Amino acid sequence: MASAASDLSLICQSTIAGDQRVDLKNGVFGRPVSTLEFRCHGETLKKKLGFKVRAAVQVGLEGSKSKAYPKGLEGAFQLDVVSEGELMEKGFLGLRKTKLVCTIGPACCSLEDLEKLALGGMNVARLNMCHGTREWHRDVIRKIKKLNEEKGFSVSVMIDTEGSQIHVVDHGSPSSVKVEEGSVWLFTAEQFEGSRPFSVQANYKGFSEGIEVGDELVIDGGMACFVVIEKTGSDLQCKCTDPGIFLPRAKLSFWRDGKLVERNYKLPTLSTKDWADVDFGISEGVDFFALSFVNHAGSIKQLKNHLSNKSTKSIRVLAKIESLEALHNLEEIVQASDGIMVARGDLGVEIPLEQIPAVQEDIIDVCRQLNKPVIVASQLLESMVEYPTPTRAEVADVSEAVRQYADALMLSGESAIGSYGPKALSVLDMTSSRIESWSRQENRQSALNHYQLGVSLPDRIAQQICTCAVEMANNLGVDAIFAYTSHGQMASLLSRSRPNPPIFAFTNDDSTRMVLNLQWGVISLRVDLSDDVEYNISKTTELMKSKGLISQGDVVLVVSDVTPKRSTPVAVQSIQNIFFLELQMRLRYKFMHVYAEWNTFEWNTF
Numbered sequence: 001m002a003s004a005a006s007d008l009s010l011i012c013q014s015t016i017a018g019d020q021r022v023d024l025k026n027g028v029f030g031r032p033v034s035t036l037e038f039r040c041h042g043e044t045l046k047k048k049l050g051f052k053v054r055a056a057v058q059v060g061l062e063g064s065k066s067k068a069y070p071k072g073l074e075g076a077f078q079l080d081v082v083s084e085g086e087l088m089e090k091g092f093l094g095l096r097k098t099k100l101v102c103t104i105g106p107a108c109c110s111l112e113d114l115e116k117l118a119l120g121g122m123n124v125a126r127l128n129m130c131h132g133t134r135e136w137h138r139d140v141i142r143k144i145k146k147l148n149e150e151k152g153f154s155v156s157v158m159i160d161t162e163g164s165q166i167h168v169v170d171h172g173s174p175s176s177v178k179v180e181e182g183s184v185w186l187f188t189a190e191q192f193e194g195s196r197p198f199s200v201q202a203n204y205k206g207f208s209e210g211i212e213v214g215d216e217l218v219i220d221g222g223m224a225c226f227v228v229i230e231k232t233g234s235d236l237q238c239k240c241t242d243p244g245i246f247l248p249r250a251k252l253s254f255w256r257d258g259k260l261v262e263r264n265y266k267l268p269t270l271s272t273k274d275w276a277d278v279d280f281g282i283s284e285g286v287d288f289f290a291l292s293f294v295n296h297a298g299s300i301k302q303l304k305n306h307l308s309n310k311s312t313k314s315i316r317v318l319a320k321i322e323s324l325e326a327l328h329n330l331e332e333i334v335q336a337s338d339g340i341m342v343a344r345g346d347l348g349v350e351i352p353l354e355q356i357p358a359v360q361e362d363i364i365d366v367c368r369q370l371n372k373p374v375i376v377a378s379q380l381l382e383s384m385v386e387y388p389t390p391t392r393a394e395v396a397d398v399s400e401a402v403r404q405y406a407d408a409l410m411l412s413g414e415s416a417i418g419s420y421g422p423k424a425l426s427v428l429d430m431t432s433s434r435i436e437s438w439s440r441q442e443n444r445q446s447a448l449n450h451y452q453l454g455v456s457l458p459d460r461i462a463q464q465i466c467t468c469a470v471e472m473a474n475n476l477g478v479d480a481i482f483a484y485t486s487h488g489q490m491a492s493l494l495s496r497s498r499p500n501p502p503i504f505a506f507t508n509d510d511s512t513r514m515v516l517n518l519q520w521g522v523i524s525l526r527v528d529l530s531d532d533v534e535y536n537i538s539k540t541t542e543l544m545k546s547k548g549l550i551s552q553g554d555v556v557l558v559v560s561d562v563t564p565k566r567s568t569p570v571a572v573q574s575i576q577n578i579f580f581l582e583l584q585m586r587l588r589y590k591f592m593h594v595y596a597e598w599n600t601f602e603w604n605t606f
């Protein structure tokens, strides 16, 4: 261990040819800090390390018995029952990495149905505020919390706001209305009761602003098409050019010369109803808000600001990318948010469908660069709303999203109103596990084109350490990565590099535990952490062992962002100096937790 103290070089066995050097000499206050160095040593080092790491955990386990644990560490150890069962049954590499989100609706809102979904691997339950009453939503949230508490699940709750969008008013008429070619329809904002033949009410009176005769009106991204033949005031007479059907709340978009007519309706991203839904979500202790029809970073910042004033717990804000404008402002939106949903349903109303696959891949890529979790949503298994098996094309679509390393996949109508919700969930579960395993075998982990996330030195160090830790974990073939993390930052940085082994994130913060549910490859556990990392490692290893979750010979790589308390008081006059030293300690400290696993235990073993 002592050898690490003065020389801050991290030597990492790597199969990548050539030297990789990360220079941290820019330093703090103009003084050099140190150098992290990754060297490629080939087979010799690999063997040696492999053996020592293996020996290490065994020694760690034996040695831990004689240690007195600090107060607090004896407490709770919460791993959700589903991950525990999966781990027992399939081992570390059998744990699914891709997370699953289910939309809750009338078909799955009983306690029994929710339990079935939880058992089937639902990580996050989504409530769409477009549908259902306040009481219904409250009831569902409470049932999920009850299941978590009483049955040991760890299902997070997401509220998806209604947002503002131009659509057809639902008059409670038949679930679909046929549109024949050549038929002429009136589109109006004028309110009427019940259904009127060949008349459609739009939900917003400015729906036809800027629209001209000759423009194309597309229903739900192509369910039916019209051409505008007459405009009187805000009313439009439209003739059907491509027959199809109207579904309830069908969405309207206008096109001219093959391009979307982009109009600024000045509709708020968060309406009065949305704000009321947000406050309801806060009071019910939800974990995520997914903000519909985000167009720029401002609305995300506004909501985050509101949450930091109103909520005692940390609630994450996801931006739904479902408009052309959002695509124009993608990077600033991703930066401002805590995660993204690729909302392909509404996105397909604003961009041609054939562009969706490429746009999806681009969004996922930006999210990984900027280290934000991303959900791929809508129509993944649409045919399963009605049928018990998916189409081959749907399975291919799911596989593609997994292969692109999306953090999570989402069911909408399949679980909310379909007859085969749990079956659809198991299709997602099995398909993701299969593709993940194939990706590992094919060694398809593409090196991240490393976007520098942090600006400050500690942030840059954390990023380098996590990237390197994942490379080590993959190259050494370790069984699991343990991360000790208060706010989840370290766990998320590890997830960003999509390691082969699962990441067990031990956290002392309940909300961190729940929000990590959306992060690829992370299994979060609630434990009482000490500020002594050595004890954290010994204790959690022992607890995992006592539950039969790890055994002799397993190789675990440890990363920690829980830093020790300073034992000496800060002298104000030499504050610069102390900051410098502290940072060095921190660097050394973190560094040692990637490194220490072989260095410390080398010392223990021999």
Ligand SMILES: Nc1ncnc2c1ncn2[C@@H]1O[C@H](COP(=O)(O)OP(=O)(O)OP(=O)(O)O)[C@@H](O)[C@H]1O
Pocket (backbone or CB within 6 Å): 103, 104, 105, 106, 128, 130, 131, 132, 160, 292, 345, 346, 412, 413, 414, 416, 417
């Ligand atoms: N709470 C609910 N109550 C009744 N029906 C629901 C509920 N949630 C979803 N649904 C049904 O499931 C379908 C798919 O759900 P989804 O959440 O994708 O809705 P959506 O209306 O397409 O809107 P969004 O664009 O916000 O996702 C909806 O069209 C609706 O019929």
Ligand SMILES: CC(=O)C(=O)O
Pocket (backbone or CB within 6 Å): 292, 320, 322, 342, 343, 344, 345, 346, 347, 377, 378
């Ligand atoms: C999920 C959603 O809102 C959409 O796909 O439009």
Ligand SMILES: [K+]
Pocket (backbone or CB within 6 Å): 128, 129, 130, 160, 161, 162, 163, 292
């Ligand atoms: K919504």
Ligand SMILES: [Mg+2]
Pocket (backbone or CB within 6 Å): 292, 322, 343, 345, 346
């Ligand atoms: Mg939508």
